[in-house]
Amino acid sequence: MKITKDLYQGSLALLTDFYQLTMSYAYWKSGKAEQEAVFNLFFRKHPFQSGFTIAAGLEYVIDFCNNFHFHEDDLGYLREMKNTDGTSVFEEGFIDYLKRMRFTCDLEAVAEGTVIFPHTPMIKVKGPLIQCQLLETALLNIINFQTLIATKSARVVLAAKGDSVLEFGLRRAQGIDGALAASRASYIGGCAATSNVMAGKLFGIPVSGTHAHSWIMSFDSEVEAFQAYADAFPDKCIFLVDTYDTETGIRHAIEVGKILRSKGKELLGVRIDSGDLAYFSNLARQMLDEADFPDAKVVASNDLDEHIISSLKFQEASIDTWGVGTKLVTAYDQPALGAVYKLAALKNMNGKWEPKVKVSQQSIKINIPGDHQVKRFLKNGKAVADMLYLKDTVQGKSKIVIIDPTDPTKRKKLNVEDLEEVNLLKQVFKEGIQVYTSPSIQEIKEYTKSSLSCFDKAHKRLINPHIYPVGLEEQLYDLRTDLVFKMKNYEHE
């Protein structure tokens, strides 16, 4: 898939904050542009008070990196930028440097569909400082949104307990681009299909849908409208029954269902889009069963989210398929994930890597320095803890302790001999060359499902989930503590 080519017909290099370009210029001027750096992309808190997050957006990132260069017209735009005194913002030498710049970084990332937790890197970029810096804004833009929506979708799908969820969000999504990315991420999170036809074409997502109230309103009577639809789509009849009176609507759907059956076709179901969805779905189920349509499904829609779906399940509503739009694709209750992208290590002029830390009054905001890997420990296929460790530390101990990055009194001992382990960060680019093959979107969706199945249901509860343990390996914890003290000019004994 060529997302940038199909959507933007060209370069995305200018999809960045202006300060990335001014810093880049200053790196170049001060001879630091090619100094090697490591940056980590991670978030500090799950969205929606969730107990888990689903990684999404990597395929866009890969596409972005593969197409990362400044086109002539991008450079023309930068060349025309002037300071207040009329001089050029960027020297011609820098413009020429940008012209020749190609993506040459190493990039590691967790696969799309992976269940991930705060503080552990979802993406790690290693390469020339200037390139790492220029990637920041776009990587965050891509990952923050798709990860947010994939997580929302996974929650909605969990609430639906195995029923199909259809994503109906296009009309209320955040613009064209937001809608497309949201449809993709919703599918990754577990939705069965989208109503967004362009997303279907671009990403290979199944498209589906029913019909609107306008279809019914365009006829003199509801039954006439159902019959005309049945004539056009005898194999796709899901009738919207709430335009005038829901009970009458269900009766009309059954009437036309009987005519369909006499022609060897079957009524697939009814959709209810207003009123008390528990009451009317149960009424629909009862009427359909009594009329000998036990296989006809009840589809419900209307401002649904994971909490309303949960409540309807609790009320024993007879809903088989859930149409979810606005609250899914806009992540209505939390419209942004707060992932950040931070410098973690820098190679000094003597060729030695130095870990880097940003000190903050809020301990949650102190980043984790160094070049890391993330290990997930599992017992009999069930995830027990994630550990962040320095990539070059020797492993092989039988017992390890992991330390909570925000509260050092919280520690967990792990008897590694009893555990399986898997490294979550996979190599995606090696010196700018893609070495990772993106799975198909169907494979990613399956991976989300299997990734979630490794976690206890206590972590997947919608409200007040049990916190999954994530910690720093001891050497990394010590390195971070020492560095914080050093940066604060403490004597650390």
Ligand SMILES: Nc1ncnc2c1ncn2[C@@H]1O[C@H](COP(=O)(O)OP(=O)(O)OP(=O)(O)O)[C@@H](O)[C@H]1O
């Ligand atoms: N049994 C139920 N339990 C909990 N929430 C429900 C139940 N039935 C419907 N809802 C939700 O309550 C809200 C009802 O919203 P609202 O009053 O705007 O809709 P409506 O008046 O029924 O429909 P419309 O305005 O589309 O004609 C929706 O979010 C819907 O999903």
Ligand SMILES: O=P(O)(O)OC[C@H]1O[C@H](OP(=O)(O)OP(=O)(O)O)[C@H](O)[C@@H]1O
């Ligand atoms: O409610 P959502 O989760 O966003 O799902 C999509 C909604 O879009 C359609 O109607 P629309 O909202 O355009 O009109 P309506 O409110 O009159 O039903 C559909 O009937 C759903 O209600």
Ligand SMILES: O=C(O)c1cccnc1
């Ligand atoms: O196909 C549908 O039923 C549909 C599509 C978009 C929005 N609401 C409903």
Ligand SMILES: [Mg+2]
């Ligand atoms: Mg509506």
